[in-house]
Amino acid sequence: xTAVSQTPKYLVTQMGNDKSIKCEQNLGHDTxxxxxQDSKKFLKIMFSYNNKELIINETxxxxxxxxxxxxxxxxxxxxxxxxxxxxVYFCASxxxxxxxxLYEQYFGxxxxxxxx
Amino acid sequence: DAKTTQPTxxxxxxxxxxxxxxxxxxxxxxxxxxxxxxxxxxGPQYIIHGLKNNETNEMASLIITEDRKSSTLILPHATLxxxxxxxxxxxxxxxxxxxxxxxxxxxxxx
Numbered sequence: 001x002t003a004v005s006q007t008p009k010y011l012v013t014q015m016g017n018d019k020s021i022k023c024e025q026n027l028g029h030d031t032x033x034x035x036x037q038d039s040k041k042f043l044k045i046m047f048s049y050n051n052k053e054l055i056i057n058e059t060x061x062x063x064x065x066x067x068x069x070x071x072x073x074x075x076x077x078x079x080x081x082x083x084x085x086x087x088v089y090f091c092a093s094x095x096x097x098x099x100x101x102l103y104e105q106y107f108g109x110x111x112x113x114x115x116x
Numbered sequence: 117d118a119k120t121t122q123p124t125x126x127x128x129x130x131x132x133x134x135x136x137x138x139x140x141x142x143x144x145x146x147x148x149x150x151x152x153x154x155x156x157x158x159g160p161q162y163i164i165h166g167l168k169n170n171e172t173n174e175m176a177s178l179i180i181t182e183d184r185k186s187s188t189l190i191l192p193h194a195t196l197x198x199x200x201x202x203x204x205x206x207x208x209x210x211x212x213x214x215x216x217x218x219x220x221x222x223x224x225x226x
């Protein structure tokens with residue numbers, strides 16, 4: 001069973017389009033994340049949701065909007081795609097364990113977005 | 117969160133122990149040390165974490181110096197499948213905000 005899954009795995013689209021990436025976790029975790037890994041391989045956190053509430057929102061253009069319909073899902077919608085949005089996007093999840101060093105995050109396989 | 121410094125790359129012979137150093141000289145008392153790795157084209161994978169004491173699990177051991185300014189991740193018997201980028205991260209126990217750096221590219225050779 002896949003713990004954290006993402007769809008699609010690859011996404012090729014043109015500038016100006018709107019696209020969504022879906023993420024689902026079957027681990028029963030409370031917290032989910034979106035990360036972006038650019039061409040230089042740096043991995044940066046974008047958003048984090050805890051029990052469907054946004055708790056981390058890094059300096060991300062407002063063209064990016066996360067949506068969490070329930071604890072098991074965190075989707076990423078991107079409006080007006082730009083060339084610089086080309087990257088690999090990873091979803092992750094973790095279980096709240098405050099005070100115990102919580103962050104054993106489980107990552108999905110990634111979605112490679114190419115904007116042409 | 118404290119900045120961490122790792123070597124850019126290192127090689128290790130298959131079957132030998134791999135010792136990966138990490139410097140976090142500005143770490144604060146409530147910051148944990150986390151290790152993740154990323155095998156090519158895959159999502160990062162959690163390895164281990166610790167606060168003060170040394171830790172061991174089925175994947176690796178984490179040795180943290182007494183002053184907590186540095187740590188070493190030990191892969192006891194490296195295999196070819198351990199070839200990956202290894203990330204050392206210092207982070208407070210707050211809302212899961214892990215800041216990944218450049219990491220160490222580890223290549224395990226036969």
